[in-house]
Amino acid sequence: MSELEILSNLVETGKSKEVVQKVQELVDQGYDTNIILNQGLLKGMNEIGLKWKAGKAFIPEVLICARALNMGMDLLQEYIVTQPNQKEEGFFIGTVKGDKHDIGKNLVGMMLKSKGLKVVDLGTDVDANAFIAAVKEHNARFVCLSALLTTTMLYFKQIVEDFKQAGLREQVTILCGGAPVSEEYSRECGCDYYRNDALACAELIAELAKE
Amino acid sequence: MYLENPNPDVNLLMDILSGKRKSSDVKYMELIIDNEILAEYCEKYLNRKWIEYQKEDIELRGKYWDNVIECYYRLGFSGLRVSNAITFQFPKNITTDTALVSRGNREWSDHSGIIKDFESFENYPWPTLDQIDLWDYYYVNDHLPKGMGIFACVYGGIFEMLCEYLVGFEELSYMSFDNEELLGKIVEKVGNILIEAYKRIIKIDKVVCIFQGDDLGYSSGLMFSPSFYEQYVFPWHQELVNLAHQHNKLYLLHSCGNLRDIKQNLIDLGIDAKHSFEEKGWSVNDFYNEMHNYMGVIGGVDVDKLCRLPDSELEEYCLKILDNCAKDGRYVFGSGNSIANYVPLEKFLLMLKIARNYQIKE
Numbered sequence: 137m138s139e140l141e142i143l144s145n146l147v148e149t150g151k152s153k154e155v156v157q158k159v160q161e162l163v164d165q166g167y168d169t170n171i172i173l174n175q176g177l178l179k180g181m182n183e184i185g186l187k188w189k190a191g192k193a194f195i196p197e198v199l200i201c202a203r204a205l206n207m208g209m210d211l212l213q214e215y216i217v218t219q220p221n222q223k224e225e226g227f228f229i230g231t232v233k234g235d236k237h238d239i240g241k242n243l244v245g246m247m248l249k250s251k252g253l254k255v256v257d258l259g260t261d262v263d264a265n266a267f268i269a270a271v272k273e274h275n276a277r278f279v280c281l282s283a284l285l286t287t288t289m290l291y292f293k294q295i296v297e298d299f300k301q302a303g304l305r306e307q308v309t310i311l312c313g314g315a316p317v318s319e320e321y322s323r324e325c326g327c328d329y330y331r332n333d334a335l336a337c338a339e340l341i342a343e344l345a346k347e
Numbered sequence: 348m349y350l351e352n353p354n355p356d357v358n359l360l361m362d363i364l365s366g367k368r369k370s371s372d373v374k375y376m377e378l379i380i381d382n383e384i385l386a387e388y389c390e391k392y393l394n395r396k397w398i399e400y401q402k403e404d405i406e407l408r409g410k411y412w413d414n415v416i417e418c419y420y421r422l423g424f425s426g427l428r429v430s431n432a433i434t435f436q437f438p439k440n441i442t443t444d445t446a447l448v449s450r451g452n453r454e455w456s457d458h459s460g461i462i463k464d465f466e467s468f469e470n471y472p473w474p475t476l477d478q479i480d481l482w483d484y485y486y487v488n489d490h491l492p493k494g495m496g497i498f499a500c501v502y503g504g505i506f507e508m509l510c511e512y513l514v515g516f517e518e519l520s521y522m523s524f525d526n527e528e529l530l531g532k533i534v535e536k537v538g539n540i541l542i543e544a545y546k547r548i549i550k551i552d553k554v555v556c557i558f559q560g561d562d563l564g565y566s567s568g569l570m571f572s573p574s575f576y577e578q579y580v581f582p583w584h585q586e587l588v589n590l591a592h593q594h595n596k597l598y599l600l601h602s603c604g605n606l607r608d609i610k611q612n613l614i615d616l617g618i619d620a621k622h623s624f625e626e627k628g629w630s631v632n633d634f635y636n637e638m639h640n641y642m643g644v645i646g647g648v649d650v651d652k653l654c655r656l657p658d659s660e661l662e663e664y665c666l667k668i669l670d671n672c673a674k675d676g677r678y679v680f681g682s683g684n685s686i687a688n689y690v691p692l693e694k695f696l697l698m699l700k701i702a703r704n705y706q707i708k709e
Contacts, residue, residue: 315566
């Protein structure tokens, strides 16, 4: 097993301390930081994401893996000025107004991060104005809306409408998800895409971001 | 909807679930009907003034329950759930309630949790046995019309206590890998408190079952692994199943989420009936077809559909469930989760009317 495979396995199994040690070792041995990032850290996170999608891993395993990934990335950050794999633009995620649930949204954030994408988390109970202001400020192209309740997913429509009113609807791709949300409801609201789990959402955004 | 002679029969309801008897007409039950819905029904259909629950005022507590009992009775229910014999303190999130009949603000447990280490475990104000408050249970017991019974609950289920209230989802995830000793202590502490409270409640005459909620999954799968549940959660459900059965009462489990990965565990636990279904996950029709030989099935009308389908489509949808589930027994109709305050009252009443008009085909 190569050194990078060992690192990937350590991330996948959530061994935070060992991940930090291994990243330091690899840096000291002169490994390219982008290789450590892509073939070690992100590969491990991607593996657990695939297992989760296949029903062979559960959210706690994803969380400890993400924690290990973050600790490894924090250390690696000290050795790199820019990360070529990381897109400059941000991907805005938030749970909509009236809803404080954040686990699903956080998972989307982790999965996006595992794809090497920069995530800007607007938090929970986010109203349309906050999404619009963030998009304006950063000239962003993607917004992900989350809701856990039948009552709060209704707000998706309002957000889409407000983006239209603000003249930003053509600029921004709106994705949505959450327990009560469906493909049908997503279309009814005027969202562009719906995905039923965090990894599927991240995979879609990663594809769209290439365009 | 106002039934002059509701003729409740909670024993028949329990026998249907346990498979001892069948019924020629559809029986229904609910885990929870939110107070806002009961209040609207109470004032609109019963012409009674709604009284809010007041923990500190016994007289008003009694009046609250008088209304609740009358609502359930006149709607044709044979029993109702009484809960909160004890309460646990936990941090809450509050935001605007956007429901149809808004309660102003809506509260959620703060997922950050309150117990993070041995020190916070020791310092937590654990409820003591002398704080178990059974007044509501005895009041309802003494005031129920003939034929009605109590579905008893103490508080949240063991997993919910960890995941939602005391530890929090993320912290629990880390704790399950980083500090199993602490997790074991918390589980044992909570489990023992719940069991002690249930030991008292189960003896109450009109308590016909334990109806415990413990959400273990989300629409597409489990929140934690089967092995986690086997180690920390199922042993306590097993204790409760055994306790109920020792008193010749049933154990009903309300658990949201797609629990297919723990299907065999549910069977092995010996629970008498399962509640909570949504079409996106393990739908009631599929669950019934796979599981009704092992346990009763309760409800299943997807709450989203209940809220949003036009009447004719809602009727068609409910009839499909009844056609699939009612004929072979061990099925009691109702919502897939609860009648939350965002469910339009008239949709809820339509759902009950559909059930009452349905003739079970032999």
